[in-house]
Amino acid sequence: MKSELSTIARHALTVLAGQLAIMAFGVTDTIVAGRYSPAALAALSVGSAVFISVYISLMGILQALLPLWAEQRGAGRLPAVGRSLRQSLYLCLGICVIGMSVLLAPDALLRWADVPDALKADVRHYLNILAWGLPPAMLFRIYSTLNQSLGRPQLVTWLQVGSLGLKLPLSIWFTFGGAGLPALGVAGCAWATLVVNYTLLGVGLWLVRTRALYAPLQLWQRMERPDWQQIGQFLRLGLPAGLAILVEVTSFTLVALFVARQGNLAAASHQIAANLAAVCYMVPLSLSIACSARVSWWRGAGNEAHARQLVVLGWRLAALMGLLLGGLLLLGRHALASVYTSDAEVAALAASLLLWVALYHAADAVQCFCVFVLRCYRITVAPLLTYCVLLWGGGLAGGYWLAYGGIGPWSGRPTPAPFWAASALALAVTAIAFSALLWRALRPRTAPRAG
Template identity: 25%
Template sequence: MYRVVLALAWPVMAEMALQTLTQMVDMAMVGRLGATSIAAVGLSFRPLFIGHALFLGLGTAATALVARSTGAGERAQADHAATQALASSFALALSFGVGLWMWSDGIILAMGGSGDVVALGGTYLRGLAPGMVCMMMSVILSSSLRGAGDTRTPMQVNFVANVINVIGNYLLIFGHFGFPRLGVFGAAVATSIARAVALAFFLTVTIGGGRAVRILPGRLFRPDWDLIGRLFRVGLPAALNGVVLSVALAVHLRLVAGLGTVAVAAATLAGNVEQLSFMPALGFSVAAAALAGQSLGAGDPARARAAIWESTKLCSAFMGAMGLAFVLAPAWFLRLFTDDALVLGPGIDLLRIVALAQLPTAVGQVLAGGLRGAGDTASVLYITVISTALCRLSLTFLLVTRLGYGLNAAWLAVVVDWTLRALLAWWRFAAGNWQHVRV
């Protein structure tokens, strides 16, 4: 079983590694513009996650339905589900992009930004708005492919897009080779261009056929309301789960913002480094989701259980190693972004705290991925609401705002959050009810 899991997980990890590397290069380039630019981009990320979460929810539904159909040997139904998911995403993505453009400054202000941070953050969001529309539709296509067991195509497409992003950053942030020096706005424009290219590639390979799943152009404008209803029944709890988590992350950062610009910059950079450890978590959670859905579609719940548990064990080994690296060499990771001593000091402390969360994050993420692949998205939502409300937000508010313990206390609350989430996910997995969820 571990070979099957690794075969699905490694392309996702490679894709995530390149994407994370791209974000690190992006932030490293922005970091050369100063702490204000870092804070502006950092405050922009959390609201973007909310919109991204909505489409990850629909993508989760696409994965679950495509995986079930693939496991049952119903290729035509898998293609139909992917097509209806893409059609459903278009109007939602366009609405989000327009709203992001119109209210960009207000979003940064609501996140606790002020002065130059608001101006730079608003500019960044406006440049990123077109790219968000493209990215959201790409999420649906990549999720459908993964549900069918094809994790390599998303890796290949995103490899090309990320290379374009890095080159665009170099040219547009600093104005090299005759291009205009656009600073933070240049980083956003480069990202939007890269995401547009990614969408074009995804559409080309899925409409053209020859892949694990195919988009049917003739059915894009012929809604199947029963199937769309099933997509939203599975996808809505997953979307709400993402929104709850994204809002919690945004509120958490808002509480940190009260500690000053340096605290926001340190938290942003530590968060970027932390994403390195999310590579195995995402890879193995995708493998668990695809294999659980396909196994249940084939009528083999024992294989679904084995796939989820094997994915969890492998992920724990990878993330445990990452935690050790964060403890032993935190400054090395942070210096990839900045040499500012004011930011490095608190950032080093944060990374060592993040190390404590690696194992519970592995367990919580992968078990949740397996539950989502089975269509049990409601349980994952309840787990997220309970853990974030009790730990990440309430505990941070108490420790930071009321008791004044500072930045480190805010991240200790995150460790407690992930620990509770892992325990609740394990309880749900062990109960076995997820094996009987209908999608």
């Protein structure tokens, strides 16, 4: 088990480095927009909430292919991985069309969320630019998932870390202008992301074409016709997983749209809190990806007992890391808030929100691990239903009721705190429910169960 812990640790730390690099994109944009103007930061808060909701939910459909490919690798069926990947490109095409449609026409969503008119133009422009960056982002996600299933995430991490060196100067240049380029404001952050996404895809394609690592997969074959049976298998696993992530993420990101009506102070402080919560989330996410890859590999190899031992080990690690990071947020909340903004009011309100973010993350770490590993056992519908009831019903609706229903200590005060408090409680119940589902799934069985 020590060797497995070492393998998981290396995989998780490698994935974490790459995920933190990608999260640094958001941190960079938040700091750059915050230094540009409070209005730009508020527009970024709303625009990024919409984009992340679309991107993460679609990404979740493709990420759900990880256990399938890891099991095929564990069973020694490497050419089957290549055939499966080529079929996944048809799925990628379909979800890109859906995602781009939402990003190119976000007006109905902005009206529904009652986003202030002063922000709508900047938000719309920001999303229209990012719509054209969605296809390369989804294709690179397939490449990333493939590498994770092979237990070789290093190449992806190097690309993600290296791309930060491109993203940072481009965001500053495009936002503030210079060297003949006018200041683009919050749209500059979107243009920088667009350039980086296409660069990552180009380098990723070159690596797949030239690296010996991918040769046994026989990837570069003539595209087969759509295999609707296999695509249906993708959808049976990926669609509930993607919808679950949509519910999970929108319970988080829609808060930014509801908070926008409270004014720039509330929106800006919420953006800081949300960005830190998202950065912390990368730790359990990386552990979950690494553990799910190993669990699926052992299941493909036919060793269910070893897979169960890894699940128990991973759950304990996720709980421990959630408590540690939550404590660090609690202790360092004032210093962290001051890094993001020079506005004293924004920093003070953001620091108060981080009290709730600390509790939020401790529960988030456990539920994140559980939902990833449950996919290894083909249990996807139950987590989706749980998310709908607890995260939408308890967290999002409950927070809205507390904030705008005139009830509780936050009544009549323009603060995002009720949303964070309700979400933290909802996630705690979700973590307990998912843990119970996971222990039930670990009962000895001879074949994967549907759920």
